[in-house]
Amino acid sequence: MNTREQQLQAFGRLLDIMDELRLKCPWDKKQTFQSLRHLTIEETYELGDAILNNDLEEIKKELGDVLLHIVFYAKIGSETDTFDIADVANEISEKLIYRHPHIYGDVVVKDDEEVSQNWEKLKLKEGKESVLEGVPKGLPAIVKANRIQDKVAGVGFDWEKPAQVWEKVQEELAELNAEIEKGNTDAIEAEFGDVLFSMINYARFIKVNPENALERTNKKFINRFQHLEKEAKKINKSLHEMSLEEMDVFWNESKKFYK
Incomplete structure (x- = not known):
């Protein structure tokens, strides 16, 4: 190096x-x-x-x-x-020193969670009126939800156990299904958003980055679908000409290569 x-x-x-x-x-x-x-x-x-x-x-x-x-x-x-x-360099250096009193001061912390909590408390001392001020409005929705939940957890607004969050997911799913049965389009969208938000929160508790997880699935789907397209070309067929049963043969085959 x-x-x-x-x-x-x-x-x-x-x-x-x-x-x-x-x-x-x-x-x-x-x-x-x-x-x-x-x-x-x-x-x-x-x-x-x-x-x-x-x-x-x-x-x-x-x-x-x-x-x-x-x-x-x-x-x-x-x-x-x-x-x-x-x-620019001096500004970030001063911020890092100020927000790491456990390194550059006499504050004692036991783990990274306490570091995160202290970080949010220090931000409020800097004059921010809300812990959510630092979440950019232009972030993609999944990333934004994850950051929102991280930040409020940093000041203690959080569930205690993963099981509680999973119960919340089930509750939100039931509410979504109820609105689907009623056929209320606006309410369905609102409840669907609640389901996603609760799933993103659950991901945090099981140590999964939801953005990475979804992108991983996106790539897996793309690879499998492109395998299906290539195999269809080999037998001189377009996907429009194939039945779902025929496509499923190649789709299931793709699972051997892209997991």
């Missing part, structure tokens, strides 16, 4: 390149916070995909893309004398 000096030299090289691109490249010169925003979101999702695939080489590349965006934003900030990369 590289030494700290080599790491700093590499980061300095990136800053120098960013300065030059901002000065000389027509595309880089035009970019703003707003124009980069959607690209940053895209790069973050690409990093997420690499992590899910456990592709270390790809993770390294995608981290570079994300780092470029951070450097880019800091460069734009420096052009108006608002902030630069040093301000």
Whole structure:
């Protein structure tokens, strides 16, 4: 691995390149916070995909893309004398020191759960009126639900045992079925949301990341369905021409390869 000096030299090289691109490249010169925003979101999702695939080489590349965006934003900030990369680094350093009094102070904690609880308490001391202020409005719904539940649990608003949460899931399912029988479309949607929210909460108790779990199932389904498509082509049939029974043969076969 590289030494700290080599790491700093590499980061300095990136800053120098960013300065030059901002000065000389027509595309880089035009970019703003707003124009980069959607690209940053895209790069973050690409990093997420690499992590899910456990592709270390790809993770390294995608981290570079994300780092470029951070450097880019800091460069734009420096052009108006608002902030630069040093301000960004110092800001997060001070926050980390403040929010880790068990490392940089005299607070004693017994486990990571207490660290999380202290973290949320310190945020409130910083002037936040709600522990939920830090949940971005634009997060995908499953990720947002997970973060909401994490944050309220950090201040003690939580179930005590997984069995209690599972009972809540069953309760919400019963309420959903009742509304389905009534045929009330709006109520069905509301109860379906409650079922999902309770399942995401249960996932937290059984140590499962719901976003990762669903994406894993998405990929499994895609692989199995594409196997079905390939096998259908081998016998010169389109899926429209096949019965469900015929498709099931290839679908069940795909389960041997994609679990």
